[in-house]
Amino acid sequence: MKAPLSMIASYAVRGIIYSALMLTALPLCTATHAGIPPGWPAFQGPNSDGTGNATISELNDGRIAWRVDLPGSGLSSPIITDEKIFLTCSSGSEQDRLHVICLDAETGARTWHRQLWATGRTMCHKKTNVAAPSPCTDGKHIYALFSSNDLACFDLTGRLVWLRGITADYPNVSNSLGMSSSLVVTNGVVVAQVENDSESYAIGFDTTTGQNRWRLDRPKAANWTSPTLLAAGLVGLQSKNGIDAIDVANGGVAWQYTGGASTIPSSCRHGDILFVPSQGLVALSCSNLIDKAPQQLWKSSRLSPGTPSPVASDETVFTISRGDVLTAGNTADGERRWQLRLKGPFSSTPVVLEDKLLAINEEGVAQLVAFSDDQAEVIGTLDLESTVLASPAVSSAGILIRGESSLWKLRVDTE
Helix, strand or coil, X not given: CCCCCCCCCCCCCCCCCHHHHHHHHHHHCCCCCCCCCCCECCCXXXXXXXXXXXXXXXXXXXXXXXXXXCCCECCCCCEEECCEEEEEEEECCCCCEEEEEEEECCCCCEEEEEEEECCCCCCCCCCCCCCCCCCEECCCEEEEEXXXXXXXXXECCCCEEEEEEHHHCCCCCCCCCCCCCCCEEECCEEEEEECCCCCCXXXXXXXXXXXXXXXXXXXXXXXXXXXEEEECCEEEEEECCEEEEEECCCCEEEEEECCCCCCCCCCEEECCEXXXXXXXXXXXXXXXXXXXXXXXXXXXXXXXXXXXXXXXXXXXXXXXXXXXXXXXXXXXXXXXXXXXXXXXXXXXXXXXXXXXXXXXXXXXXXXXXEECCCCEEEEEEEECCCCCCCCCXXXXXXXXXXXXCEEEEECCCCC
């Protein structure tokens, strides 16, 4: 048995059973709300489209506000709320020591650090990590999922609210490459998508208790896409078969898109349009998603994404192809506006900052692209000299870039 870790010693025992965890955690639980908090509350940001509420006019070494070392490695994106940064890491020879940390957004100083032992499988491909899924927040709590199928809820001060060792309930989940699907939270439900070649499922967890609201069987195939928030209380689950829109109140299927979809880049929602990586890129009208299935607006093979998910801003949708080509398309009809070859390869999804796009390749070279309706050019680069597979996070506090074991903050423009 390993020695207990700080602040959650009663939970930090390998193989601890779920029932004991829940009995201890229940008295600490509090209610949540369904609103989207300010900042960068989840993968793809507050609008689910990769657009940040900040501007940056140039990119160079002088833009670095600070760099901090992390207590472990990971691929999860940071999230930002209430002037605090939250992110996850894993450490140890078996990546079985799990970390959730909170940093001050202004200084990078560590506010709190919580640790627990993995209770599920920690095997991963060498390119990925147990701390690959990005956490999310509803503004009151932080929800952190790991590839080991351990899901923890903390309040913003670092107090453990509840903890689920999901493998104890569903032991046949198996993906030798590792899990990376991130979380979303809406209307008091946290949605985790755990799809693999064995016991494949999606679960809606009650934010107050951590107990299952519902569980859905999912296609038995490895899948690394993340749920997409379509509307309050409605979440899109992407798989090789397409999109299932799920009512989080009961797990019911509101509608389906059955045209197939990628299992690597995720969909993004921009206003009334859902962009689905599906044999290229498909645009679905989602002006009334709760009452009826969406209509297909267009489909384009020229906008096919590689590993990074599509992002969108105003009337433009952006994709990065397997050949490291950044392509801009018109959101109304899918017509290609321009293309620009970047220095790749890319795993990280870019972010849009008004009339700029920031893309970071796997070698840690950040590239700032200025664009208009008909042209684009790289106007600045910054070599972080570190592997970067995580997507950036953006807020008025700055731009956060997570390397394998470090976190950088870039200054944004001020008025």
